[in-house]
Structures are given as structure tokens and as C-alpha cells.
Amino acid sequence: MAVxxxxxxxxVYSPGSPFEKTAVDNVNIEIEKGEFVGIIGHTGSGKSTxxxxxxxxxxxxxxxxxxxxxxxWEDKTQIRQVRFKVGLVFQYPEYQIFEETVYKDIAFxxxxxxxxKEETDRRVRATAEAVGLSEGELFKSPFELSGGQKxxxxxxxVMAMEPEVLILDEPTAGLDPKGRDLIxxxxxxxxRTFGTTILLVSHSMEDVARYASKILVMNESKLFCxxxxxxxxxxxxxxxxxxxxxxxxxxxxxxLKSRGIDLGEEVYTVKFAKELLVDILKKRGKLHD
Amino acid sequence: xxxDITIGQYFPGNSIIHRLDPRFKLVIALAYIVxxxxxxxxxxxxxxxxxxxxxFALSRIPFKLMAKxxxxxxxxxxxxxxxxxxxxxxxxxxxKLWILKITSGGIETSVMMIIRITLLITGTSLLTYTTSPIAxxxxxxxxxxxxxxxxxxxxxxxxxxxxxxxxIPTLIEETDKIISAQKARGADMENxxxxxxxxxxxxxxxxxxxxxxxRAEELATAMECRCYRxxxxxxxxxxxxxSAHDFVAAGVTMIFFAALIAVNIII
Ligand SMILES: Nc1ncnc2c1ncn2[C@@H]1O[C@H](COP(=O)(O)OP(=O)(O)OP(=O)(O)O)[C@@H](O)[C@H]1O
Ligand SMILES: [Mg+2]
Numbered sequence: 001m002a003v004x005x006x007x008x009x010x011x012v013y014s015p016g017s018p019f020e021k022t023a024v025d026n027v028n029i030e031i032e033k034g035e036f037v038g039i040i041g042h043t044g045s046g047k048s049t050x051x052x053x054x055x056x057x058x059x060x061x062x063x064x065x066x067x068x069x070x071x072x073w074e075d076k077t078q079i080r081q082v083r084f085k086v087g088l089v090f091q092y093p094e095y096q097i098f099e100e101t102v103y104k105d106i107a108f109x110x111x112x113x114x115x116x117k118e119e120t121d122r123r124v125r126a127t128a129e130a131v132g133l134s135e136g137e138l139f140k141s142p143f144e145l146s147g148g149q150k151x152x153x154x155x156x157x158v159m160a161m162e163p164e165v166l167i168l169d170e171p172t173a174g175l176d177p178k179g180r181d182l183i184x185x186x187x188x189x190x191x192r193t194f195g196t197t198i199l200l201v202s203h204s205m206e207d208v209a210r211y212a213s214k215i216l217v218m219n220e221s222k223l224f225c226x227x228x229x230x231x232x233x234x235x236x237x238x239x240x241x242x243x244x245x246x247x248x249x250x251x252x253x254x255x256l257k258s259r260g261i262d263l264g265e266e267v268y269t270v271k272f273a274k275e276l277l278v279d280i281l282k283k284r285g286k287l288h289d
Numbered sequence: 290x291x292x293d294i295t296i297g298q299y300f301p302g303n304s305i306i307h308r309l310d311p312r313f314k315l316v317i318a319l320a321y322i323v324x325x326x327x328x329x330x331x332x333x334x335x336x337x338x339x340x341x342x343x344x345f346a347l348s349r350i351p352f353k354l355m356a357k358x359x360x361x362x363x364x365x366x367x368x369x370x371x372x373x374x375x376x377x378x379x380x381x382x383x384x385k386l387w388i389l390k391i392t393s394g395g396i397e398t399s400v401m402m403i404i405r406i407t408l409l410i411t412g413t414s415l416l417t418y419t420t421s422p423i424a425x426x427x428x429x430x431x432x433x434x435x436x437x438x439x440x441x442x443x444x445x446x447x448x449x450x451x452x453x454x455x456x457i458p459t460l461i462e463e464t465d466k467i468i469s470a471q472k473a474r475g476a477d478m479e480n481x482x483x484x485x486x487x488x489x490x491x492x493x494x495x496x497x498x499x500x501x502x503x504r505a506e507e508l509a510t511a512m513e514c515r516c517y518r519x520x521x522x523x524x525x526x527x528x529x530x531x532s533a534h535d536f537v538a539a540g541v542t543m544i545f546f547a548a549l550i551a552v553n554i555i556i
Contacts, residue, residue, distance in 0.1 A: 018301060057469050080475055088473040095463075096470035098495040108492070112475030143499075157474060 001069055002030035003165060003197050004054055004086075009063035011049055023049040025221040026063070031165075031199070036191055038212030038229070039201040042243045045218040047201050048091060051167050054199070055086035068164075084113050087163030091170050091201075093154030094147065102128070102145070102153050103138045109161040120160075127156040130193075131186050148179040155183070159190065166190075167199040172207070184211060205247045209233070209268035217244075230266045249273050300418045305534065306348035307419045311428035313535045317542050318416045324546060325408055328553035330401050334408070336549045340542075341412045350418050358414040359407065366403055373399035422454040431529060444520025452508070460501060467496050 011024040023046045031037060041047050052058040053065055056072050056079040065072050072082045087109075090096070099105035103124055110120040128138055131152040137145070142153050155171060168187065172180040188211055191198050199216075202208050208215060208229075215232040217224040219242050225232060232239070236246040236254050245251070246268070253267040263280065267273045301307075306314075325337040345355065379394030417425070430447035437443050471492045472478070478489045 052469065055473060057472060080477060083473055083475055090466065090470045090473070093470060095467060095496050095500055096474070096492075098492045108471075108476075109474040112477065161475065 001033075002066075003033045003068060004031040005029070005066040005069075006053070007064040007066070009050075009053060009065060010061050011046075011053065011058060012061045013049075015061065022221055024053070024060075027223045029216065029223060029226050031197065033164075033197055034195050036188075036198045036211060036213050037200065038208030038215045039199060039218065040203070040205065040208055040215060040244060041218030041224075046221045047218050048169055050218065051088065051169060051199060051201065054165065054167060055088045056082045057088070080112075084109075084161050085163055086165045086167065087158040087161050089155050089158045089166070089168045089171060091173060093158075093171075094150040096154055096157070097142045097150060100141060101139050102133065102142050105142055105153055106156045106160050109157055113161060123160045123162065124156075127159040130159060130190050131156045132182060148175050148183075151175065151179075151183065155187075162194070163196065165197040165199065167201075169201045170203065171200070172202070172204070180207070187211070205245055205250075206269075209247045209250070217242075229268065233266060233268055299421045300350055300354060301421075302349060302419065304347060304349045304419070306344055306415070308534070309419075309538055310529055310531050310535045311420050311424040312431055312529060313531065313539055314416055314420055315425070315428045315432065317538060318413055320542050320546065321412050322409065324549060325405055325412075328549065329556060332549060332552045332556070334401065334404055336545055336552075337408045337412070338404075340545050341408050341415070344415055345411070348415060348419050350415065354418065355411055355414065358418075359410055362406065362410055366406055369406070370399035370403055373402055423451055426450045426454065427527075427529060444523070448520075456501075456504065459504070460497070463500055464493065464497055467493050 006027050006029050009024055009027045010022065013019070013021045013023055025046075027050065039047050039051070049058065053060055054067075056065075059073060067082060067085060072079065097105050099108065106124045106128060107120050110123050115123070124138070128135075133149070133152055133156065137149065142150060145153065151171065155168070159166065166187075171187070172183055175183065184207060187198065187200070190196065200208070200212065212229055214227065215229050216226045217232060217239065224238075224242070225235070233246050233250050236250060239246055246254075249270050250266070250268045253263065253273065256263070263276060265276055267276060309317075321337065321340060324340065325333055327333055374391055374395045375389065377395035377398050378390065378392055380397070381393045382390055383393055383396065384391040420428075426447050429450075430443055433441070433443045433447075468478070476489060476492055478486070481489065
């Protein structure tokens with residue numbers, strides 16, 4: 001059964017005013033348990049609006065959302081339970097930090113869940129480690145940390161609730177390449193360890209291609225497609241027309257294909273391209289170890 | 290959502306009323322208030338009502354919005370009319386119960402009062418509906434600029450007001466975002482007693498203050514980088530220029546005024 005499912009989901013900002021804007025238009029998707037989903041789309045395509053429906057922060061103008069087969073708005077009083085099950089890390093999550101120490105800030109979510117002191121402690125330490133915060137940093141003031149470290153604290157704060165679904169809205173925005181790779185690797189590791197369903201919003205095709213098993217493409221408030229990474233990148237032409245780019249390396253290989261050099265495989269990471277090429281060259285006897 | 294609160298109620302548009310010079314609009318609004326409360330009650334109400342309805346029709350503001358602006362003053366309206374009903378003791382007695390006495394004079398005064406206050410609010414709301422807060426501050430600065438002679442820091446006050454107005458939507462948006470982020474971590478802001486509710490505000494207020502201070506600092510730096518040094522010798526990018534239709538509007542207002550005075554003298 002799908003862990004998350006939407007049915008004709010639509011959302012309109014400021015209905016009835018001159019600023020009316022349909023940000024999500026009739027979206028139907030089903031996300032399977034344990035999936036690592038990349039969400040892409042140009043600026044203003046409705047990604048952030050869409051994901052805020054999954055944990056009940058926004059109430060759909062029309063349509064339904066099911067979590068484990070249950071309509072999340074069926075019982076309004078239970079909406080907090082939904083938020084514990086579907087963790088959402090916002091774009092630039094640093095601004096949500098408010099406690100005196102990193103430890104206390106990460107513990108905010110578990111405390112709201114009413115967990116025991118021991119369990120909270122275990123989770124805080126486990127998630128701090130998962131995002132790469134050292135023991136010493138736990139008792140520092142979060143405001144003394146660098147931007148990248150604050151980002152980790154914020155992400156850990158949501159992970160500590162141990163949600164079934166973890167949604168991250170551009171967790172790497174504004175970080176340097178090294179910081180970006182570190183955070184993504186840690187998310188990947190978390191995914192592998194806990195089997196949590198992950199939804200990752202990103203502007204970088206390269207990142208999405210590297211980590212996601214499925215890709216959801218939003219275009220002008222509508223769902224363009226939701227499919228396996230390979231299938232999505234086969235539609236490179238259409239995706240480029242939306243103002244998005246497929247990974248550079250995929251473009252190179254697609255261009256080669258159109259010129260008659262078909263290597264038989266879809267390529268979206270440089271690493272895979274290298275392996276593929278080395279393989280082919282070896283087979284043809286042009287390369288020796 | 291918090292964002293739905295309109296600040297200063299500005300309702301963008303391109304009607305004749307929207308395009309009037311804000312200085313003229315401000316002065317006309319003041320004249321309108323004087324009109325409402327000058328001389329004979331009936332005459333001033335009728336003139337005011339005609340003036341208000343005509344400007345309202347010209348502004349193309351939806352009627353629903355106008356009705357909304359009246360909602361907050363409903364309690365005041367009720368309160369004053371009840372006071373008037375009970376305490377004014379002139380004319381015929383219409384109704385009497387123990388010490389409670391309602392007279393025809395009381396009814397008349399309270400009805401007039403309701404109409405006057407309604408007209409007052411609708412008319413002045415029309416000003417804020419059709420003029421952006423920034424334009425309004427600009428107009429106030431220009432109208433008050435003679436006070437600079439007696440060392441009132443008019444420009445600085447106007448600048449502070451402009452900045453405050455400019456940042457209200459930004460801060461509202463930010464508050465919204467912070468509330469969402471804390472709710473996503475299970476913060477509970479609706480339930481609990483007063484103390485718990487006050488405590489629940491901490492995760493929102495601290496980040497909000499931090500970001501407000503940071504923004505203020507950034508803005509100050511940015512202004513300094515562009516050599517801002519107060520109002521002395523500063524020219525404006527958007528000059529306020531009175532055009533023909535501003536003078537027509539002023540003329541129409543004056544005709545209303547003249548009519549009001551004339552009728553008052555005749556009766
Ligand atoms: N609070 C709001 N009020 C009104 N309109 C909004 C609000 N938030 C977003 N919008 C509008 O809804 C549309 C979708 O916004 P959304 O934030 O979901 O886009 P996004 O895909 O996340 O973009 P980005 O990649 O820039 O983060 C945009 O056109 C935006 O202007
Ligand atoms: Mg977004």
C-alpha cells in the first residue's frame with residue numbers, strides 16, 4: 001500500500017482576491033513505502049506548496065491526502081499525529097532554531113511527542129551523529145554555529161521525531177559543494193539505515209539523479225510526471241523546454257545517441273558514465289588494467 | 290493564514306480615485322470629515338452620503354470589502370447608539386420602563402450618529418483602500434514639510450514610517466514560515482491554558498526577533514553603502530505632481546462644501 005497518496009489535490013492561495021493563485025492543480029500521486037523520491041520543477045511550480053500538504057500544514061482547497069490509506073483530514077484533532085509521522089524540513093530551516101543549546105533544539109520535536117527523557121536523549125544523540133554533529137557541538141549555543149552546521153541542527157530536529165516519511169525542501173540551498181555532498185550523503189545513509197521514505201526537493205538535477213529512485217516533476221502547478229529516474233530523463237527534450245535541465249552527462253549521452261552512437265544505457269551520473277565507458281573500451285580491447 | 294490580514298487595507302486598482310495625487314486625497318478626506326460634522330445634521334449627512342457614494346462608485350472597490358471594514362466598529366456603533374437612546378431626554382416619550390425612558394429625540398440622535406460614523410469610516414477607508422501606505426506617508430511628509438522650519442524631523446519620521454510599513458508584510462510572511470516550521474515539529478499552539486499558550490509563543494518570538502534584528506542591521510548597512518544621510522537636499526524618484534484631474538476633484542469637493550454652507554445659511 002502507498003504510504004502517501006493524493007487524490008485530485010488542488011490548492012489556491014488567497015482565493016477571491018486579486019492575488020488569487022492556483023499553486024497546486026489537480027495532483028494525483030502514490031508514493032510507495034521506502035522510496036527515495038526527488039521532486040523537481042522550476043521556481044514557483046508549486047513544489048513547496050505541494051509538500052506542505054503531506055503533513056497537514058496546508059489544507060487542500062479541494063481533494064484528499066491519504067497517509068497509510070487514511071484521510072489525514074478525517075479527524076482534525078489528530079493532525080499533530082500526522083506531523084510526527086511525516087517530518088518536514090523547510091527551505092532554509094535555520095530560522096526555526098530557538099533553544100539555548102543544540103541539544104535542546106533537537107529535542108524540541110521529541111518533547112512535543114511526549115517521549116520519555118531517556119528516549120529523547122537516545123534520539124537526540126543518534127540523529128546528531130547521523131547528520132554529523134559532534135558530541136562537543138551538542139551543548140553549544142546554536143547561534144555560535146556556522147550556517148552549514150545550523151542547517152544540520154535543523155534537519156536533525158526533524159529526524160529526531162523518527163518520522164515514517166521525511167520530506168526535505170532544498171536542504172542544500174546556499175551550501176558549498178562539499179557541504180552539499182555531505183548532507184546528501186547523510187540523508188542517503190539515513191534512508192538506508194531506517195528505510196524511511198524520503199522526499200527530496202532540489203533544483204539540482206545532478207543531485208536528484210544521483211540519489212533518487214523516482215522523480216516527481218512539477219510544472220506550472222501541475223504534476224508533469226512521476227516515474228523512475230530513467231524514464232523521466234528519457235523525456236529530456238520536454239524537461240528542457242520547461243526550463244529545467246537534465247544532468248550534463250545525460251545530455252552528452254543523449255546527443256551521442258542522436259548522432260548514432262548508442263551505448264545502450266541511460267546515463268545520469270559521471271561515475272556511471274566512467275564505468276560504462278571503461279567497460280566498453282575494455283571489451284573492445286582498447287584499454288588494459 | 291496570517292497573511293490574509295491586509296495591512297492598511299490597500300486594494301490595488303487603476304480607477305480615477307486610485308490615480309489621484311495622494312496629497313489631494315488626504316486633504317479631500319479631511320474636508321469630507323469636516324463636511325460630515327458641520328452645521329445642520331440632515332444637510333451634512335445628505336451631502337456626505339452623496340459625496341461618499343459617488344467616490345465609492347468611481348473607485349470600483351468591491352462592496353463586500355467595504356462592508357468588511359465596517360465590521361470592527363460594529364460594537365462601537367451599538368454602544369454609542371444605546372447610550373444615546375438611554376440618556377438623551379428630549380421630544381416625545383416613546384417608551385418607558387421604570388427609570389428607562391426612550392424619547393423621540395434620543396432615537397433621532399442615535400440614528401444620525403450611526404449614519405455619521407458609518408459614513409466617516411467608509412469615507413476614510415476609501416482613502417486607505419485606494420492609496421498605498423507608501424504613497425500616503427509620502428503625502429504626509431510633503432504636507433507636513435513646513436514644520437521642518439520649526440525643527441520637526443519630518444523626513445526622518447516619514448522614513449521610519451515607510452520602513453516600518455515596508456517590513457510589515459515581510460515580517461508577517463516570516464512569522465508564517467516560522468509558525469509552520471515549529472508546527473511541523475509538533476508545536477501545539479491552540480491547546481492548553483494561558484501559561485502554556487504563552488510558553489508556546491517562545492519558539493516563534495525568538496527566531497522572529499533574531500531575524501528582525503538581522504534585517505534591520507542589513508538594511509542600515511545597505512542604506513549607508515548608498516550614502517543615505519537623511520532628508521537634507523534629497524530629491525525624489527517619484528515626484529508627486531498635481532494634474533488636471535486632481536484640481537477637478539478638489540473643485541468638486543469645494544462645490545459640495547459651498548452647497549453645504551449655502552443650504553445651512555438658507556435654513
Ligand atoms: N503564501 C503565499 N501566498 C500567496 N502565494 C503564494 C504563497 N506561497 C507561494 N505562493 C505562490 O504559489 C506558487 C508556488 O509557490 P511554491 O513556493 O510552492 O513554489 P516552489 O516550486 O517551491 O518554488 P521554489 O523552487 O522557488 O521554492 C508561486 O507562484 C508563488 O508565488
Ligand atoms: Mg520552494
